[in-house]
Each structure stands twice: as C-alpha cells, then as structure tokens.
Amino acid sequence: MEEKLKLYLRTMISNNGSDLHLKSGSHVRTRIYGTLKIVGKEILSAEDMDQLAREITTEEQYDKLQSDRNLDFSYAIGSDHRFRVNFFYQMDGLSAVFRIIPVEILSIEQLGLPEVVNDFANIQRGLVLVTGVTGSGKSTTLAAILDKINREQKKHIITVEDPIEFVHKDRGCLINQRSIGQDAHSFSDALRAALREDPDIILVGEMRDLETIDIAMHAANTGHLVFSTLHTLDAKETIDRIVGMFPNDEQNRIRMSLASVLEGVLSQRLIPTVKGGRVAAIEILKKTARIEQLIAENRDSEILDALFEGKEIYGTQTFDQALLDIFRRGDIDEKTALEYATNPADMKLKMEGVGKGAIVDEEMLEKEIEVFDFKDE
Numbered sequence: 284m285e286e287k288l289k290l291y292l293r294t295m296i297s298n299n300g301s302d303l304h305l306k307s308g309s310h311v312r313t314r315i316y317g318t319l320k321i322v323g324k325e326i327l328s329a330e331d332m333d334q335l336a337r338e339i340t341t342e343e344q345y346d347k348l349q350s351d352r353n354l355d356f357s358y359a360i361g362s363d364h365r366f367r368v369n370f371f372y373q374m375d376g377l378s379a380v381f382r383i384i385p386v387e388i389l390s391i392e393q394l395g396l397p398e399v400v401n402d403f404a405n406i407q408r409g410l411v412l413v414t415g416v417t418g419s420g421k422s423t424t425l426a427a428i429l430d431k432i433n434r435e436q437k438k439h440i441i442t443v444e445d446p447i448e449f450v451h452k453d454r455g456c457l458i459n460q461r462s463i464g465q466d467a468h469s470f471s472d473a474l475r476a477a478l479r480e481d482p483d484i485i486l487v488g489e490m491r492d493l494e495t496i497d498i499a500m501h502a503a504n505t506g507h508l509v510f511s512t513l514h515t516l517d518a519k520e521t522i523d524r525i526v527g528m529f530p531n532d533e534q535n536r537i538r539m540s541l542a543s544v545l546e547g548v549l550s551q552r553l554i555p556t557v558k559g560g561r562v563a564a565i566e567i568l569k570k571t572a573r574i575e576q577l578i579a580e581n582r583d584s585e586i587l588d589a590l591f592e593g594k595e596i597y598g599t600q601t602f603d604q605a606l607l608d609i610f611r612r613g614d615i616d617e618k619t620a621l622e623y624a625t626n627p628a629d630m631k632l633k634m635e636g637v638g639k640g641a642i643v644d645e646e647m648l649e650k651e652i653e654v655f656d657f658k659d660e
Contacts, residue, residue, distance in 0.1 A: 285335065299315060316560060
C-alpha cells in the first residue's frame, strides 16, 4: 500500500494539489486550488487503510492511533517532498489526509504578501498571531517571516509544532524545532520549558487550549517574541476567542494583558485567481495606541474602522481593503471579489468609485480635471 500511496502523492504534486484524502470505502481524492477531485477509479477498503497505517507508522504511533482514534505525524518521500499527515477513525474505518509541506521556504515577496508583513520580522517582543481557517496558508506565512529573521538577525528561535512542517536550517539564527509527541509531551509543557532555554523568539504551532495561551502571553510579557496561529477569521474574532477562553472573573485582566502584548494579527484567506491559482487576502492589525486602547476598553467592534483608517499611515487594512487591492491588480475578477467580500454591497460601491476607499480611475480623473480647468481671462 505504501508504494501505491507514493503514486497518489506524486500525482497530487504534479497537478498542483495541496491535500490527498484517503477514506475507507471511498475513492481517493485530492484538493486542487481549493476543490476536491477524484483520482482514479479505486475504492479503498478498510483493510487497505489499516495496512497503510501499519506500513507508514512506527509501532508506538500505531498503538497511539488505536487508543486516541487519531494521529498526527509527518511523512516524507526522499528529501524532496514532505507531508503533514492525520489518520483518524470514522464510521467506515480509517481515513487519512496528507498535506504537502513545501521544502523550499518562499520569501514574503515571493508569496506576494503586503510589504508591511516585513515589519513583523523586526519586532523585538510581544505576541504576533497568524489566523485563518484550515488550509489558508498560516504556516507558509509564518515560515516566511521566520526565514527572514533567520537570514537577517542573530537570535535563538525555538519552535513547538505538531508535527514539524517547514524545516529551518541554522543561518544567522540558532533554531531548535520540537515536535509534539516525539520531542515534547504537549504544547504547554514545551512552551513552559522553552522559557528556561534562553530563547529570543518562540513559535507555537497552534494555541489550542487555555494553558498554552496563558503561557504564551506570559512569555510575551517577559520580553520574548512569540508567534502562533489560531483558527479565527479576523482580528476581532481572534481577540474575542482569546479573552473568552478564560473564566469570567479573569477576563478583564487578560484583556489588559492582551492589549499590552499583542503586536499584530494577520488574518488571511485564500482566494481563487483568474489564472487558476489562489492568492492570499490578509486583514492586518498592527499595534497602535488606538488599537491598544480599543482592546483594553472592550471596544472590539471599533477595531475594523481603526484598521481601515490606518492603511496609509500604519499599513493596517481590513479584509475587504486587501480584496480590493487584489482586484485592482487584476488577480481576481469582480464576481470573486464580491463573493468573498465581508460586505459585498460596500465592495460594489467602492468598485464603482463611491465612498471611502473607492477605486479611482486616474486617467479619467485627469480628463475631468482638463475639462474643468478654468483659467482666469
């Protein structure tokens, strides 16, 4: 079964796929530019999936799969291709998802991210979060930021991941990457230990529970730069999620602490392009005096306006502003922009040149200026 798996994985790679789905009692499928497509005619049996699990896991990992009913680990084909793998039980038997992890770490510029993202590599301390749904490119963005730091600075970086995705070689920085299960028992244990390991920067693969969030905020409060991810759609939801994880009687304290340590939130979504690929649209929150005040005073509903108004001065932006910029570049069409917009009606008006942030046709504007350029007699 492992040789057959490698064939399916190579087929996915050659078709620019991102995920391979295997399920007992169903066809093999791969996700290409966000859409699942059937690969071949074979229907995998429960026995096929169990055999595959036995072949590509260690005895300890297989036993863990049986006891926990799911398992995360990484898998490689030679030195060229790595995958993040999750096996899990469902009503028909085992299923598995293989997500490709690019071996090459692309730069912020190569990924086409806004120039302001470079600023997050130069922060000295605090908390920076990259958020979005599963498959929105959070790990890729974080890898690009970390790689920039690695090439330009001399720091000690500790990553805690489940499993390790992008492998960073020591360049200017010393980088220790720890995998949950193999190198540490849990995120909270590894994060607590990291504070005794003289780090400058800590990357936490995901802030999954209250204890991990609490320790990460403590690390940021004590002079470390902490990067992590959350499965939230935007900055407001991110702040609400963190504060809401704590008991009611602690939420005011956490909100004040978060207002102090939160240096940025990058909330991204992948949008299908006119050329068939996908492009990241990113809402960007950067710490400013106003943002800090809004978080501390529980005025989260005003954050979106602050991001909108800070675009020219601070480089912040709402998701719809990012979408509008991508539309203006010609990477997406009007239908897609309206489909993915947070506020489609407002987006339509901006496309038509109405309201704040509207698209301005400079050539047309010049003609209008010429027509109405009255001169004194």
